[in-house]
Amino acid sequence: MSEVKLKLGIPGKYEERVVTLPEGEPKPYDADSKLSVVGSRHPRLDGFAKVTGQAKYAHDIRLPDMLYAALLSCPHPHARVKSLDTSAAENMPGVKAVVAAADQHVRFAGQYVAAVAAETLEQAERACRAIKVDYEPLPFVVDLEEARQPGAPKVFDNRDSNVRAADPTERGNLAEGFAAADAVVEATYKTQVQTHACMETHGLVAHWEAPDKLKVWSSTQGTFAARDNLARRFELGAENVEVITEYMGGGFGSKLGLRDFESAAVELARKAGRPVHLMVDRKFEHLSTGNRPNSVQVMKAGCTKDGKVTAWQVDSYGTSGIGGGAGVANPSVYDFPAVRKTSADVYTNAGPGCPMRAPGHPQGIFAVESMMDELAYKIGMDPVEFRRKNNSHPIRDAEFELGMKAIGWERRNQTPGAGPGPLHRGIGVASGRWSNVGERRNSRIQVRVAIHPDGGVEVENGAQDLGTGTRTIVGLLAAEELGLPVEALTVKIGHTSYPYGPASGGSSTAPGLAPTVRKAALLARRRLFEVVAPALQAQPEQLECRDGKITVVSDPGKTMDWKRACGLLGTTPINELATRSDNFDGWQAEAAGVQFAEVEVDVETGRVRVLKVVVVQDCGTVLDRLTAESQVIGAVIQGISYALLEDRILDRTTGVMVNPNLEQYKIAGSWDMPEIEAIMYDAAIGYNNAGVNGLGEPPVTPTAAAIANAVYNAAGLRMRELPITPWRVLAADAARRGGRS
Incomplete structure (x- = not known):
């Protein structure tokens, strides 16, 4: 210490x-x-691979003897599946496996009910159309306001209503706050449902290498979370599941978990005994893979004539379809002396919402910042000055x-x-x-840095790069710590065979990985300096490396080229594994x-x-x-x-x-x-x-x-x-x- x-x-x-x-x-x-490398303007390390088509996304994976999967979705917003006959589909040309969804109570139009694997995608799609499903349509509601009414059709039978209210949050004295206000504004703000619309749709390629060994190429925001989900779902040891996500075309929060239709593709692969490729189409992507919930925010706020907000009240509700999490971050940006907030999820027969880039914040901040503007204009104050008076x-x-x-x-x-x-x-x-x-305590994140006798350096972590530049920042941080140009390093990410990496959600990847990369690189550099120091007639702590040259700080004439220094390792490379420290x-x-x-x-x-x-x-x-x-x-x-x-x-x-x-x-x-x-x-x-x-x-x-x-x-x-x-x-x-x- x-x-x-x-x-x-x-x-x-x-x-x-x-x-x-x-x-x-x-x-x-x-x-x-x-800093010499960190903070610079460096092109993406994977930029060339992407623009030349060398980068392989899950969609691009092609394996010998691979099958293609298609999904059958329910056309009704609410229905029970009375019967599902797959016999005709099973006998169609090219079809090798058919599976049905475990949940046969459908709660939104577009919900997956069955999947088919065949020699070609066209054969799989034709087979899906041949599946005979007898649906019992049930009462439904998709409108937010209708769903809130006492007599609305219930989305879930085991609930008294479609409204799930959270406990109110309060601080300060609201009545006193409004009494002290010189101006009060009341308004209702509304935001819509936004789908993630990822460039690369959801999907994966599943390959059972043995009855108890699974390999999956997935478009996922969490390689290790996907591995653990698959291991639980198919009752495998985590060490027998490998997930690979070297490149992916966006997620925005929708690819943090394993979906039932993705599990279906893995089951098709097991049932057929062949690899299966599933990438959902754009329609399914819109309907079933998540969205940003809508919101209604009924707001009342007051302020003094000199611009200090004295009271803030907001009652919000929204729908996340058959899911939850429609709460909004409001008042979010500001700390007001008196606040009362209520919120509620309203269930509707629509596709489930899920985290989307800053969950709850664009909705909440739209309302908060609109209200701040309205208050500023009402008292005749510059909108920036008004905000600064309430900003801490x-x-x-x-x-x-x-x-x-x-x-x-x-x-x-x-x-x-x-x-x-x-x-x-x-x-x-x-x-x-x-x-x-980043994680404040007891992080599992690890990074390995290897220095080889030929001078090569590898930095490994199993986290994925969902398009945000993870490879690049890992490379820059390691290069800065080692005193090398970025091009001298090889960054390996996106495999669960590498050390544990974080899921990419909540802006957690960089603050999780960056400190661990620095730590691993420092440990590796120290090990190399211990080997090189005798040759330079110095102590390890007297050395530094800049621009690929190791030098005695107090005697710059004593220097050694990086590759020559690494040659002193003989045949044994340096391998340092570091775990992220507490914040x-x-x-x-x-x-x-x-x-x-x-x-x-x-x-x-x-x-x-x-x-x-x-x-x-x-x-x-x-x-x-x-x-x-x-x-x-x-x-x-x-x-x-x-x-x-x-x-x-x-x-x-x-x-x-x-x-x-x-x-x-x-x-x-x-x-x-x-x-x-x-x-x-x-x-x-x-x-x-x-x-x-x-x-x-x-x-x-x-x-x-x-x-x-x-x-x-x-x-x-x-x-x-x-x-x-x-x-x-x-x-x-x-x-x-x-x-x-």
């Missing part, structure tokens, strides 16, 4: 902290750290200044909607939040972040065009600036799509989704893209030795709110419901002209 002093914080607000390090732990990065996060306060300058905040309309003609431009602002600095007592665990949006609103057509988005985002240490900016820009694109376009639409009469494709389910494309300026704000947070916070979630949270607030500044139209479609803009304009707000 040793103590080190760290300089933590942000410019102008640094403070000294003393941290006790366990044996083998690198000194955490702080404000005085001098030092990083966010600094980020407001950068964002205002970058967007040209002084250009906003002093009077929303003023000006002649149909085209109106305006600027809006919103704040976000997230917190993940330290750092400075700020929560990532802040602010966004400014500039829009143009055409009040004749209702079209909203986003012209520019400025994002100022912190994540502790920026490990690779290019990768970090890419993450932020991708999040903003998804946020724009959520704000203006995406919306799962269910027919209330039939209970069926009417837009389960990428034609009617609109996703933002290049035509919709504005200029996006990503400003990464460095902060020395000190919670782990890499000083890194999660980045995947935070920048998606405030985008929709910033756009909605910009629409108000542009056209004077307060958009309280997402998505902000042309007809909603026209309806808001018509209501305003009719004298309604």
